[in-house]
Amino acid sequence: QVTLKESGPALVKPTQTLTLTCTLSGFSLSPSGMCVSWFRQTPGKALEWLARIDWDDDKYYSTSLKTRLTISKDTSKKQVVLTMTNMDPVDTATYYCARKQGLWGYDSWGQGTLVTVSS
Amino acid sequence: EIVLTQSPGTVSLSPGERATLSCRASQSVSVSYVAWYQQKPGQAPRLLIYGASNRASGIPDRFSGSGSGTDFTLTISRLEPEDFAVYYCQQYGILPETFGQGTRLEIK
Numbered sequence: 001q002v003t004l005k006e007s008g009p010a011l012v013k014p015t016q017t018l019t020l021t022c023t024l025s026g027f028s029l030s031p032s033g034m035c036v037s038w039f040r041q042t043p044g045k046a047l048e049w050l051a052r053i054d055w056d057d058d059k060y061y062s063t064s065l066k067t068r069l070t071i072s073k074d075t076s077k078k079q080v081v082l083t084m085t086n087m088d089p090v091d092t093a094t095y096y097c098a099r100k101q102g103l104w105g106y107d108s109w110g111q112g113t114l115v116t117v118s119s
Numbered sequence: 120e121i122v123l124t125q126s127p128g129t130v131s132l133s134p135g136e137r138a139t140l141s142c143r144a145s146q147s148v149s150v151s152y153v154a155w156y157q158q159k160p161g162q163a164p165r166l167l168i169y170g171a172s173n174r175a176s177g178i179p180d181r182f183s184g185s186g187s188g189t190d191f192t193l194t195i196s197r198l199e200p201e202d203f204a205v206y207y208c209q210q211y212g213i214l215p216e217t218f219g220q221g222t223r224l225e226i227k
Contacts, residue, residue: 046220098163111163
């Protein structure tokens with residue numbers, strides 16, 4: 001069974017760095033065409049794509065956030081990690097990770113983790 | 120970046136009726152890279168359609184997708200009570216990947 005699970009702090013202070021981990025189960029990031037992305041969603045708002053890492057370690061970032069984001073993977077641990085620097089209250093959101101295979105869209109999503117930025 | 124505009128913002132329909140949701144892109148998108156998702160309160164998005172017209176695994180055949188270029192459509196042929204949710208279109212062919220703002224499908 002394919003699952004993804006996000007983990008990380010529920011509360012961070014402004015200016016701190018957020019580190020989120022997506023733990024994969026039931027599949028590997030090794031096969032050609034496999035990738036994992038991070039998304040976020042503020043309450044009542046639309047989805048926002050943040051970053052993506054591919055099976056070959058290519059990395060892609062949101063244009064507006066690229067200076068603050070770093071995505072990495074540990075294939076042996078089956079984890080994908082996202083860091084976001086200089087957190088601000090406007091970054092308060094539910095953060096999701098999801099996997100995509102080639103052209104097939106994001107077919108499996110984590111349950112999401114709510115991150116609140118507040119002093 | 121490609122802006123996706125969904126319409127209507129909210130639609131009120133009754134079970135058994137047909138729903139037609141629109142997604143318009145600010146520039147041409149390859150059909151291979153258009154998806155539709157359903158999201159219910161407190162849940163993660165669920166993939167319905169990929170490649171503009173391919174149903175994802177386990178998705179009922181009352182859901183169908185169509186379109187090309189800049190105009191894409193999600194159709195739900197006969198609404199079931201569980202279909203009332205928010206629907207998002209997404210393009211993942213040109214970076215950055217982008218979503219529409221969503222269409223809320225509510226019970227009339």
